[in-house]
Amino acid sequence: MDRPTAEAAFLDRLARHRGIPRKVAAAYCGHPADREDCAAEIVAQLWRSYPRYDSTKAFSTWAWRIAVNVAISFYRRGRTDAERTVAVAGDAFDRVASPETATPEPLERLYELVARLDEFDRALVVLYLDDRPYTEIADVLGITPSNVATKLNRIRNRMKEWSRTWTSTI
Numbered sequence: 374m375d376r377p378t379a380e381a382a383f384l385d386r387l388a389r390h391r392g393i394p395r396k397v398a399a400a401y402c403g404h405p406a407d408r409e410d411c412a413a414e415i416v417a418q419l420w421r422s423y424p425r426y427d428s429t430k431a432f433s434t435w436a437w438r439i440a441v442n443v444a445i446s447f448y449r450r451g452r453t454d455a456e457r458t459v460a461v462a463g464d465a466f467d468r469v470a471s472p473e474t475a476t477p478e479p480l481e482r483l484y485e486l487v488a489r490l491d492e493f494d495r496a497l498v499v500l501y502l503d504d505r506p507y508t509e510i511a512d513v514l515g516i517t518p519s520n521v522a523t524k525l526n527r528i529r530n531r532m533k534e535w536s537r538t539w540t541s542t543i
Contacts, residue, residue: 379424383420389432390432390436393415393433393436394416394419395408396499396503397437397441397443397444397496398411398412398415398447399484400499401444401495402444402447403488410447411444411447414443415440415443415444419436431509434512434513437500437505437509437513441496441499445492449492486532486535487499489535493514494528496514497510497525498525498528500513507522
């Protein structure tokens with residue numbers, strides 16, 4: 374494929390799915406500068422991998438898979454567990470941790486609960502919240518659609534329990 378044509382096709386596809394890098398980066402990075410760096414790294418990796426993209430497959434599924442892998446690597450790179458907790462939860466974590474502050478908005482609360490999940494479950498929830506079908510989630514994560522449903526049910530139950538515990542402590 375001719376480079377200008379490939380570049381134009383890539384940019385067109387990326388424009389149609391521009392939310393993927395931002396959503397994934399937001400799920401793994403709490404600090405705005407980290408989110409920007411992670412999203413830029415995702416786009417760069419998508420471009421580097423684009424020559425291997427199979428155009429008979431959905432671009433979004435391919436992009437989600439790469440974005441999740443890049444974000445997990447970004448998240449893991451050179452941080453201690455304590456740094457990860459603060460980075461993922463971001464400013465909302467600080468507001469909830471302080472008893473003098475008000476209860477955060479529901480969306481912030483959701484991000485905080487998602488931040489408590491392990492890397493794989495976080496990717497699963499981000500895809501689910503983006504209304505991706507179970508078959509696409511399964512394809513991105515390399516599991517079966519029934520496993521997606523089972524894992525989501527377990528995550529929901531865990532998050533409900535965390536939410537109950539959290540509400541009683543605020």
